[in-house]
Amino acid sequence: xxxxxxxxxxxxxALGHDARLKIFRLLVRAGDDGLKVGEIAAHLxxxxxxxxxxxSALVGAGLIEQERQGREIISRVDFRHSEALVTFLSDQCxxxxxxxxxxxxx
Amino acid sequence: xxxxxxxxxxxxxALGHDARLKIFRLLVRAGDDGLKVGEIAAHLxxxxxxxxxxxSALVGAGLIEQERQGREIISRVDFRHSEALVTFLSDQCxxxxxxxxxxxxx
DNA sequence: TCACTATCTTTACAAAACTAGAAATATAGT
DNA sequence: ACTATATTTCTAGTTTTGTAAAGATAGTGA
Numbered sequence: 001x002x003x004x005x006x007x008x009x010x011x012x013x014a015l016g017h018d019a020r021l022k023i024f025r026l027l028v029r030a031g032d033d034g035l036k037v038g039e040i041a042a043h044l045x046x047x048x049x050x051x052x053x054x055x056s057a058l059v060g061a062g063l064i065e066q067e068r069q070g071r072e073i074i075s076r077v078d079f080r081h082s083e084a085l086v087t088f089l090s091d092q093c094x095x096x097x098x099x100x101x102x103x104x105x106x
Numbered sequence: 107x108x109x110x111x112x113x114x115x116x117x118x119x120a121l122g123h124d125a126r127l128k129i130f131r132l133l134v135r136a137g138d139d140g141l142k143v144g145e146i147a148a149h150l151x152x153x154x155x156x157x158x159x160x161x162s163a164l165v166g167a168g169l170i171e172q173e174r175q176g177r178e179i180i181s182r183v184d185f186r187h188s189e190a191l192v193t194f195l196s197d198q199c200x201x202x203x204x205x206x207x208x209x210x211x212x
Numbered sequence: 213t214c215a216c217t218a219t220c221t222t223t224a225c226a227a228a229a230c231t232a233g234a235a236a237t238a239t240a241g242t
Numbered sequence: 243a244c245t246a247t248a249t250t251t252c253t254a255g256t257t258t259t260g261t262a263a264a265g266a267t268a269g270t271g272a
Contacts, residue, residue: 009127015195016119017259021111025198037220050260052221057258071219071268082195089121090192092131123231143248156232158249163230177240177247 001084007062008088011081014061019046020054024063027077034067034076107190113168114194117187120167125152126160130169133183140173140182 003011015021026043027035035043041051055075058064062081067074109117121127132149133141141149147157161181164170168187173180 005127005131006124009122009124011122012118012127013122016115016117016122018112018115019259021115021118025111028198038218047261048220049222049262053259053261056221068220068267071217073220086192086196089188089195092134125231144246147248153233154248155234155250159231159233162249174239174248177245179248 001080003081003084003088008085011061011063011085014057014063017054017057019044019050020058023051023054024058024077027064027075030076032076034074036072036074038072040075107186109187109190109194114191117167117169117191120163120169123160123163125150125156126164129157129160130164130183133170133181136182138182140180142178142180144178146181 015024022044023040026040037048037051037055040046040055041048044051046054055064055066059066059075063078063085064075065078067076121130128150129146132146143154143157143161146152146161147154150157152160161170161172165172165181169184169191170181171184173182
């Protein structure tokens with residue numbers, strides 16, 4: 001998984017909004033199981049249509065995947081994609097700074 | 107250096123634009139010496155006023171610092187701030203994924 | 213099968229924010 | 243004064259944002 005400049009800009013843009021960053025963080029915490037759209041809406045007290053727009057932006061940026069299960073739709077973080085974003089940012093921004101690997105294993 | 111959700115969203119938003127991401131990457135490559143505004147403009151073929159707007163957004167997000175030197179203004183990356191952004195993203199997004207420390211020393 | 217309900221998305225649209233660049237200003241050398 | 247460098251102001255055009263209303267999709271039960 002590799003991100004080019006345009007893909008990175010799109011991902012940053014998607015995360016560059018308070019509501020979307022909240023959604024993303026919530027889904028990260030949910031892990032590989034993901035969350036139903038309704039569950040996200042309940043957690044964040046957001047109108048369904050507003051949430052759908054934001055989810056669509058996150059999906060478009062490649063950060064989130066969705067899968068239908070009956071009537072419900074599961075959203076989950078694409079960890080490969082978001083890890084690629086970390087790598088992009090890390091390589092781009094912290095030249096000369098050796099980072100310690102992340103120990104926060106969920 | 108620690109970033110809260112709002113600060114992170116602001117930084118992501120600043121990087122979530124093609125022109126600004128280019129500016130940021132250019133300044134990263136320039137390292138601690140930074141670049142004069144005119145030099146950035148020359149590299150990116152961008153009108154001065156447009157560039158000033160984007161620089162202002164990056165400064166507002168805390169990613170870039172500026173310092174006047176005579177007539178010229180030096181812009182340089184605030185590496186602490188951008189490292190904090192990497193940490194935020196890494197902690198938030200890659201739960202369970204142990205990253206290898208960045209070996210790309212400039 | 214046909215209506216009914218549940219879950220989500222799409223469409224439509226007004227309000228707000230962002231973007232780009234020219235023109236005007238500010239600041240500092242010469 | 244004049245020139246060089248950069249920011250601010252202004253304005254037109256575009257994009258984003260939020261939400262209601264309408265539509266799509268999939269179970270449920272008579």
